[in-house]
Amino acid sequence: MTAQVPGTRMAEAAQPLLPRTVVLVGLMGAGKSAIGRRLAARLHLPFRDADTEIEAAAGCTIAEIFARDGEPVFRSVERRIITRLVKDEPVHILATGGGAFMDAETRAAIREHGLSVWLRAELDVLVARTARRTHRPILNQGDPRAILGRLMEQRYPVYAEADLEVVSDERPPDVTVELVIDALEAHFGIQLPHRGGRNAKAETP
Numbered sequence: 309m310t311a312q313v314p315g316t317r318m319a320e321a322a323q324p325l326l327p328r329t330v331v332l333v334g335l336m337g338a339g340k341s342a343i344g345r346r347l348a349a350r351l352h353l354p355f356r357d358a359d360t361e362i363e364a365a366a367g368c369t370i371a372e373i374f375a376r377d378g379e380p381v382f383r384s385v386e387r388r389i390i391t392r393l394v395k396d397e398p399v400h401i402l403a404t405g406g407g408a409f410m411d412a413e414t415r416a417a418i419r420e421h422g423l424s425v426w427l428r429a430e431l432d433v434l435v436a437r438t439a440r441r442t443h444r445p446i447l448n449q450g451d452p453r454a455i456l457g458r459l460m461e462q463r464y465p466v467y468a469e470a471d472l473e474v475v476s477d478e479r480p481p482d483v484t485v486e487l488v489i490d491a492l493e494a495h496f497g498i499q500l501p502h503r504g505g506r507n508a509k510a511e512t513p
């Protein structure tokens with residue numbers, strides 16, 4: 309076992325940068341993965357993506373799980389994995405899949421152990437962002453705009469239960485990251501040291 313120098317690593321471990329894991333929720337294309345990855349880098353925190361973890365655990369893609377086992381099996385794997393991830397140490401940034409927060413049990417686990425942030429985007433933004441790739445099985449079942457519009461109606465009232473809400477619009481990803489950091493600082497009443505942002509100067513010795 310490595311010896312601990314008193315007052316250094318132990319003290320850091322006792323005081324995480326954020327009190328809780330930040331869990332990004334929202335529709336496909338909202339930017340949970342893209343913004344989550346950047347946010348984690350800015351805050352020097354680990355980044356986890358539930359969709360990626362599900363694929364690693366299953367040894368195949370989400371599209372393959374949908375095609376082979378069906379959506380209910382996917383949802384139960386998703387529930388198990390997110391319930392575990394949100395409790396994982398250290399505190400981290402966790403991007404969920406678009407449907408995850410719709411599951412009552414998953415939502416309860418996120419509420420108990422994490423801090424949820426809804427990335428809210430308008431239909432045009434979601435359509436434009438999801439059009440670039442075809443790996444989302446739900447959007448391959450028909451007209452993506454009509455599907456996303458229907459999902460907005462079903463899901464937005466539930467996403468609205470998230471602890472925080474941040475708009476994700478046409479502005480560059482770094483702007484959205486900055487908005488999330490603002491929302492976290494206001495919520496926790498803390499100032500976060502982050503590279504490239506307003507507090508960057510405070511980080512330089």
Ligand SMILES: Nc1ncnc2c1ncn2[C@@H]1O[C@H](COP(=O)(O)OP(=O)(O)OP(=O)(O)O)[C@@H](O)[C@H]1O
Pocket residue numbers: 334335336337338339340341342343359403404405406407437438440444476477478479480481482484
């Ligand atoms: N301002 C922006 N904010 C977020 N993403 C942006 C922005 N501009 C362009 N993009 C692109 O839009 C896409 C957003 O998709 P992303 O995979 O992050 O969404 P998601 O919410 O994780 O969706 P899913 O639920 O399918 O996992 C990415 O390809 C990202 O690079």
Ligand SMILES: O=C(O)C1=C[C@@H](O)[C@@H](O)[C@H](O)C1
Pocket residue numbers: 335336359370404405406407408443444445446
């Ligand atoms: O919104 C959804 O239901 C989904 C979103 C993706 O992140 C994946 O989790 C999957 O394609 C289902």
Ligand SMILES: [Mg+2]
Pocket residue numbers: 340341342359403404405
């Ligand atoms: Mg994603």
